[in-house]
Amino acid sequence: MTTTTTSSVPPLPALQIGEHTLKVPIIQGGMGVRVSAHGLAAAVANEGGGGIIATVALSLASKHYKKGKDYYKANIKALQDEFTLAREISPEGVIGTNCMVAIRDFETMVRTSVECEADMIVCGAGLPLRLPEFAASRPQTALLPIVSSLRAAKLLTKRWLKLYKRRPDAFVFEDPNTAGGHLGVSRDQLFNKKHSSDVVVPQLAEWSRKEYNDEIPIITAGGVWDRKDIDHAFDLGAKGVQMASRFLCTYECDAHENFKNAFIKATAADIVIVDSPAGLPGRALNTPFTRTLFRGGDVADKCFATCLDHCSCREDKLTFCIATALHNSQQGSLEDGLIFTGTNAVRHTRMMHVRDVFEEIKNGRPAPD
Numbered sequence: 001m002t003t004t005t006t007s008s009v010p011p012l013p014a015l016q017i018g019e020h021t022l023k024v025p026i027i028q029g030g031m032g033v034r035v036s037a038h039g040l041a042a043a044v045a046n047e048g049g050g051g052i053i054a055t056v057a058l059s060l061a062s063k064h065y066k067k068g069k070d071y072y073k074a075n076i077k078a079l080q081d082e083f084t085l086a087r088e089i090s091p092e093g094v095i096g097t098n099c100m101v102a103i104r105d106f107e108t109m110v111r112t113s114v115e116c117e118a119d120m121i122v123c124g125a126g127l128p129l130r131l132p133e134f135a136a137s138r139p140q141t142a143l144l145p146i147v148s149s150l151r152a153a154k155l156l157t158k159r160w161l162k163l164y165k166r167r168p169d170a171f172v173f174e175d176p177n178t179a180g181g182h183l184g185v186s187r188d189q190l191f192n193k194k195h196s197s198d199v200v201v202p203q204l205a206e207w208s209r210k211e212y213n214d215e216i217p218i219i220t221a222g223g224v225w226d227r228k229d230i231d232h233a234f235d236l237g238a239k240g241v242q243m244a245s246r247f248l249c250t251y252e253c254d255a256h257e258n259f260k261n262a263f264i265k266a267t268a269a270d271i272v273i274v275d276s277p278a279g280l281p282g283r284a285l286n287t288p289f290t291r292t293l294f295r296g297g298d299v300a301d302k303c304f305a306t307c308l309d310h311c312s313c314r315e316d317k318l319t320f321c322i323a324t325a326l327h328n329s330q331q332g333s334l335e336d337g338l339i340f341t342g343t344n345a346v347r348h349t350r351m352m353h354v355r356d357v358f359e360e361i362k363n364g365r366p367a368p369d
């Protein structure tokens, strides 16, 4: 008699964030300008992860935004629409938003997220010092600041406790050496190991354990691709992971197929660092847009909505209009579009469904073609 043995991988533990339980300890990273809208967020939520609608410039590809008309009002309506659609697809899943602190309508996007009954709000691109005040009407909405150091986590927690008697429901640590989009350190600090998840996550985890009895879970982001990476994150002391690049080439991702195909064609040599008008470095794919930018050629540089608090395109006539450039790529136009990426995104070789990505991670082996 022959027996077949299948290698079994232990199940991943659930992740409790405030009142919400993620059956699978994966939060999908918010990807702005409609790369993660209702389609991706709902699909992730249906698999037991945390689905995140990124709020920044959500209106640009919506019926609510008319050129030259009120961009901020349109953003509110677009977020309400995306939330309704996501809830229709995933009535029971954990669905939240990503709100960028550096954006002028940060407070409005947080307040709208709360009105939409978001389960969680993840905040990056700055320290969300007043977040509990903006979200005060709904304590069930979990608040997850993104930090790039233990110092920032301590500072924020102290301030929230003093002013609002509330502590973060979790911290997301984003590794600037691998993450996509805006990076939390200056250019000269990039690729320094002291800012990596291998160094900072154990510091954050030890602090949470000693000071808060492990009640502020640490979630690590940047460079997480497969089960091996998740097991490593747990070894470092993380209780969950945030993954963005892994979901770019899914059918459910809300961007145009040209945008997704760019990752399938790209190699590691195609990853570049751009100076974002927000004053931070950003990790992006080498596209016709970045080539024109690097040679000092003409790129979209008209400010249309004053979307950033501080913007080197609007104020100093340097750089480019980031909302326009990201919107162009989301719409499939790579000639004039900027594509944000994590270092891992160039590993994509084909399109997948979100369900298969989760199956692959849960089983610890690649899904069959």
Ligand SMILES: Cc1cc2nc3c(=O)[nH]c(=O)nc-3n(C[C@H](O)[C@H](O)[C@H](O)COP(=O)(O)O)c2cc1C
Residues within 6 Å of the ligand: 028, 029, 030, 031, 032, 033, 035, 054, 056, 098, 100, 123, 124, 125, 146, 174, 178, 179, 180, 181, 182, 221, 222, 223, 224, 242, 243, 244, 245, 246, 339, 340, 341, 342, 343, 344
């Ligand atoms: C296309 C793209 C857009 C992003 N947009 C945002 C955003 O709007 N807000 C934010 O906080 N992070 C943003 N990020 C960062 C991700 O949410 C995530 O934390 C990071 O990319 C994690 O690393 P990974 O891509 O290796 O998984 C973006 C990343 C990518 C790839």
